[in-house]
Amino acid sequence: MVILWTDALIYCLVVAVIFLSFYVVRKPQFKRPLRKICHNKSGMLSLVFLVFFMMIGLFDSIHYKSDESHAKPIISVLDYWMTPLRTQGEKTYSAPFATHLYSKEMVILDNGTKVWRYPRLKYAGAYLDHPEHQKITDIVLKSGQGFLKGIGVCAMMVFVFWGSNRYRQIDSFVYWKQSAVSLKLVGVLVAMVIVASFILIELSFYYHIFGTDKVGEDVFYQAIKSIRTGLVIGSLTTLIMLPLAITFGIMAGFFRGWVDDVIQYLYTTLNSIPSVLLIAASILMVQVYMANHAEDFTSLIIRADMRLLFLCLILGVTSWTGLCRLLRAETLKLREMEYVQAAQALGVQRSKILWRHILPNVMHIVLISVVLDFSALVLAEAVLSYINIGVDPTTYSWGNMINGARLEMAREPLVWWSLTASFIFMFILVLAANLFADCVSDAFDPRRA
Amino acid sequence: MINYMLRRFLYALPLLMGVNILTFVLFFIVNSPDDMARMQLGQKHVTQEAVNNWKQQRGYDLPLLWNSKANNPVVETIFYQKSMRLFVFDFGTSDSGRNIGSDIQQRMWASLAIALPSLIVGLLVNISMALLMVLFRNSYIELSSIIICVILMSISSLFYIIGGQFLVGKLLRLVPISGYDTGLEAIKFLVLPVMIAVVSGVGSGARWYRTLFLEEVEKDYVRTARAKGLTETQVLFKHVLRNALIPILTGVVVVLPLLFMGSLITESFFSIPGLGSYTIDAINRQDFAIVRSMVFLGSVLYIVGLLMTDISYTLVDPRVRLS
Numbered sequence: 001m002v003i004l005w006t007d008a009l010i011y012c013l014v015v016a017v018i019f020l021s022f023y024v025v026r027k028p029q030f031k032r033p034l035r036k037i038c039h040n041k042s043g044m045l046s047l048v049f050l051v052f053f054m055m056i057g058l059f060d061s062i063h064y065k066s067d068e069s070h071a072k073p074i075i076s077v078l079d080y081w082m083t084p085l086r087t088q089g090e091k092t093y094s095a096p097f098a099t100h101l102y103s104k105e106m107v108i109l110d111n112g113t114k115v116w117r118y119p120r121l122k123y124a125g126a127y128l129d130h131p132e133h134q135k136i137t138d139i140v141l142k143s144g145q146g147f148l149k150g151i152g153v154c155a156m157m158v159f160v161f162w163g164s165n166r167y168r169q170i171d172s173f174v175y176w177k178q179s180a181v182s183l184k185l186v187g188v189l190v191a192m193v194i195v196a197s198f199i200l201i202e203l204s205f206y207y208h209i210f211g212t213d214k215v216g217e218d219v220f221y222q223a224i225k226s227i228r229t230g231l232v233i234g235s236l237t238t239l240i241m242l243p244l245a246i247t248f249g250i251m252a253g254f255f256r257g258w259v260d261d262v263i264q265y266l267y268t269t270l271n272s273i274p275s276v277l278l279i280a281a282s283i284l285m286v287q288v289y290m291a292n293h294a295e296d297f298t299s300l301i302i303r304a305d306m307r308l309l310f311l312c313l314i315l316g317v318t319s320w321t322g323l324c325r326l327l328r329a330e331t332l333k334l335r336e337m338e339y340v341q342a343a344q345a346l347g348v349q350r351s352k353i354l355w356r357h358i359l360p361n362v363m364h365i366v367l368i369s370v371v372l373d374f375s376a377l378v379l380a381e382a383v384l385s386y387i388n389i390g391v392d393p394t395t396y397s398w399g400n401m402i403n404g405a406r407l408e409m410a411r412e413p414l415v416w417w418s419l420t421a422s423f424i425f426m427f428i429l430v431l432a433a434n435l436f437a438d439c440v441s442d443a444f445d446p447r448r449a
Numbered sequence: 450m451i452n453y454m455l456r457r458f459l460y461a462l463p464l465l466m467g468v469n470i471l472t473f474v475l476f477f478i479v480n481s482p483d484d485m486a487r488m489q490l491g492q493k494h495v496t497q498e499a500v501n502n503w504k505q506q507r508g509y510d511l512p513l514l515w516n517s518k519a520n521n522p523v524v525e526t527i528f529y530q531k532s533m534r535l536f537v538f539d540f541g542t543s544d545s546g547r548n549i550g551s552d553i554q555q556r557m558w559a560s561l562a563i564a565l566p567s568l569i570v571g572l573l574v575n576i577s578m579a580l581l582m583v584l585f586r587n588s589y590i591e592l593s594s595i596i597i598c599v600i601l602m603s604i605s606s607l608f609y610i611i612g613g614q615f616l617v618g619k620l621l622r623l624v625p626i627s628g629y630d631t632g633l634e635a636i637k638f639l640v641l642p643v644m645i646a647v648v649s650g651v652g653s654g655a656r657w658y659r660t661l662f663l664e665e666v667e668k669d670y671v672r673t674a675r676a677k678g679l680t681e682t683q684v685l686f687k688h689v690l691r692n693a694l695i696p697i698l699t700g701v702v703v704v705l706p707l708l709f710m711g712s713l714i715t716e717s718f719f720s721i722p723g724l725g726s727y728t729i730d731a732i733n734r735q736d737f738a739i740v741r742s743m744v745f746l747g748s749v750l751y752i753v754g755l756l757m758t759d760i761s762y763t764l765v766d767p768r769v770r771l772s
Contacts, residue, residue, distance in 0.1 A: 269467035272755075274747035276713055280732045281475050281740055288480040288488045288735075375603070382605045387713060387729055402607050409615055423608055431603040438599070 002063045002074050004305045006232050006312075010061045013239055029360075033443035041185060043439025046432035048189045052197075053227050053429055060228040074301045082221055084205050088123035090216035096417050097139065097207050099124060099131035124207045139203065146202030150195030157194075158187075211417035213404065223421040225396035230429060232308060233315070233381040233391075234374040240316030241373075245323035246366065250358055252324070253331025254350075263328075267321040275318050276384075282314040283389040304392035311384070311391060315377065323369045330362050364444040371440045375433035382426065398422040457759065461752045465536070468748040472741050473532045482509035482527070485737060489544065507544060507738070531741070540742040545734070549742050553724065559629060560711030560723030563639055567646035568708060571654060572701065574647055576690075579658035583666060584685060594655075601652030609649040610718045617641055627719040642719045646712070661696055665689045695766050702761045706750035710743070 003011075024030045037043050060078040079086055093102035100118040107119045120126065128134045200220075203209055210219035252263040270278075286307065290297060297303035334340060335358070343353050384390035385399025393400060401422040408415035486500040486509070504510040508530055516522045534541060540549035582591050618626035624641045665671065666689055674684045711725030720726065724743070731739035 265463065265467065269464050269471065272464055272748040272751040273468055273471070273744055274707070274710065274751065277728065277740065277744045277747050280728070281472065281744055284732065284735060284737065284740065285475055285479045288484050291488055292480070292484045379605050382607055383714060386607055387717070388733055398605075399607075402605075402611070406611065409611060409619075419608075419611065423604075426605060427603055430605075431600065434599050434603050 002065055004063055004074075004302065005309050006236065006305055007061045007063060009236050009239065009309070010058070010232065013235055014058070016239075033364075036443040037439055038183075040439045040442070042435045043443075044186050045189055046435035046439070048186055048193060049428060049432040050436060052193055053432075054231060056224065057228040057231040060225065074299065078224070082204075082224070084123075085218045085221040088218070090121050090123065090208070090212045091119075092212070092214060092216050093415055094121055094124065094208060094212045094216075096209060096211040097124075097135070098211065099126075099128065099135060102413075102415070121208075139207070142202050142206055143199045146199035147195060149202065150198030153198065154191045154194055157190075210421040211415075213418055214408075219401075219418050219421045222396050222401055222418075223398070223425045226398045226401065226422070226425065227429070229308065229391055229395055229397040230378045230381060230426070233312060234377045234433070236309075236312040237315045237319065237377055238370050238373060240313055241320040241323065242366065242370070244316070245320040245327060246359075246362075248320075249324040249327025250331050250354060250362065253328040254335055254354060254358060256332075260328075263324070267324050270318065271321045276387075278318050279314055279384065280387075280389045282317075283311065286310045286314075300394055304395045307392040308395060311381075315380070319373065319377075323366070326365055326369065327362055330365055331358055334358055334361055364446070368437075368441045368444055371433070371437040375430045375437065378426070378430055378433065398426045454756070454760070457756050461756070464752055465745075465749065468745060469532050469535065472744050473528055476737055476741055477513055477527055477531075485509070488735060507542075531738075535742065535745045540746075541738060543731070543738045544736045549739055552727065553742070553746065556722055556724050556727050557709045557711075559721050560716065560725060561708055562635060563642055563646075563715065563721060563723065564708040564711055566639065566643045567650075567712075568701070568704070570643060571647045571650050572697075574651055575654035575658055576697070578651060578655040579662055580685060580690065582655065582659045583662040583689070584681065586663070586666075598652045598656045601648075602656070603652075604649075606649045606714060609645050610715065613641060613645040613648070614718065617644075627721075629719075629721045638719070638721070642715050642721070646715060658693075658697065661693045662689055665693045668692075695762075698765055699758045699762055702758045703751075703754040705757065706753045707747070709750060710747055 025034070056078065059081075060076045062077045063074050064076075065073055066075045066080075075086075091101060094100070095102060099121055101121060103118075104116055105119050107115050107117055109115055120131075125131055125135060125138065128138060200209060204218070204220050208218050208220065210223065213219055213222070248263045248267070252260045290303065290306070297306060340353060340357050343357055381390055381397060382399035382402060385397050386403050390399050391397045401418055405415070405418035405422070408418060482504050483500055486503040487495050490499055490503060501510065509527060511527050511530065514526055514528050516526050531541065538550065540553065543549050543552070578594070582594050585591050614626050617623050618641060624637050626641075627638075629635060629638050662685075670692075671684060671688060674688050675681075679687070709724065710728075711721075711723040713725040713729050715721070716723045716725035717729045727739065728743050730736075731743070
């Protein structure tokens, strides 16, 4: 097993989220917002998609060294599962579900004559004798197989869930029953997602669902691999941003005086530089550094991973100012509250007041801004990659896919599939994140209680 | 008033100094000028002579902060020559030898020509959409427009541009796909980018203005206005809109100076010779001098925007006094 830097941070994040959710579920002040989230249909449905994407991202974060002598020696568990997609590359462009190449070529027939025509693809639907007639039936057949497999897995899950639920304690059962409406809906959606992904997996082993790109790589595989990049940018940046924003914001609000002045000066200065330019400048410097210290970044994948990490770092350092300002304003309000003054009068240590009275009471702002920032960061990644200051060009990401697809729109006939694939995947993730963010901010906003 | 402005101006100086020091650290301390020279000249087979030559041509051969050999040890340094000179808007020459200051002057009008119409049209569209949503609140019209807004928000701006160029420029052939011209001829090149900028901003914009209006709608004076017997439209346009204009206006004033900087993505897609595409080209060519100047210019404009916001507050809202 090989642990890359971003992998390690993702594991940290997962552990942190598990601890945090245990903490949140047990605290009484979070009961009402949590229930509100459970009752929100669009919120729960988008959560299903988010969790699904996160699972893919997690499986893509467990890397190990493969034995096969391939260009990329370090692969992830997801890569292993998708081996056929990864290795069965065609020669160049091919349309979704195509059995023939995108461009005509000179083909030498068995009897030695040369013909100028569309050659068959090496892998996709290669077992069909007469693809023109058999393709549709074969696609239906294969998706039927996938459908049955998906239904089977769903039935198994229902069985397990139902079996374990029967012996639950009474009170937890009541708690679930209150949100029963959403739960049923969520169950149906989970089943649908599982069935749909099984159909897609089954089909992708025999065809290129989203076609292939210029060098013949499967576009569906690229889009799936990009999920991890999007999630890493969205979540690791927050991990880096939060400590800065929380410490500085609370300290500025609570201590006031010169501490406040210094922190305000710091974030106004950072804020006054247009963020794209600051990111560009920092990434340029990282590029120079990496070019001059090439010996530290031996493998291509480690190099790309470091660049991703640097990008998260830079985005984190440039984006903490907004949250910091919000937290400062809230802390200024909170420190005048009676319970904080009472604690001060009783001689409680300042650090203890910060930890026990201020921090829990600004947590809702932190939560809301984390989920709100997520979708913005995923969108920002695409833009930054487009102007070459985002992730490494060898990393799979939606931004890089769009960047590559830009010139394809001018081709004749049109190559639309790369762009469409990245659009669909990005849209689902960002839409789900936006809907969930709405739901969370609705539930945690005290003004809307 | 003048006293106040002077004080704000003095407050801006340490901010700019901070920006300056930050960029100095980023560009000259994290990586030495030698590293930059090697990056520019290609990694391998670079002689020290070529590096020195490159540095000398661009004035990077001075010490960073203190030059003990020169008769004026502070002036003859990179920090003074490259960073302090920015304060008098002397941007120097780019790494490829062009005068950055005159480039900026020449290019900023194209940026403005595209950014200003986008801002104005976008503002009008967003506000009217938001007003409509508030007028029909708690109805299916509002619900569906909120859903549309969320969907519009979730699409990356890149797709709007690529889709718009493909649909309007390539399929319908209404306007040229990209390019720019001077004078009135420019209009046909500007229609598409402005339209795309408006459409891509309407999702988040309309939603944001809607929350502003909704906050106002729940206030007491609105109830009083209704109690007087005013119709809903009268209340909205005469009372709510006018009061909500205060946060809207101040939000707009902040970005006004930054319009000169242009939009990186739009300008590069439509190949408009503005400051945005200038910056992108500089980033791609790794021309550090231009990026450094643009960082400084951007923060100057932002700080000017902040100052203008404070002043506009006092102009539109009589409750706010300068102190």
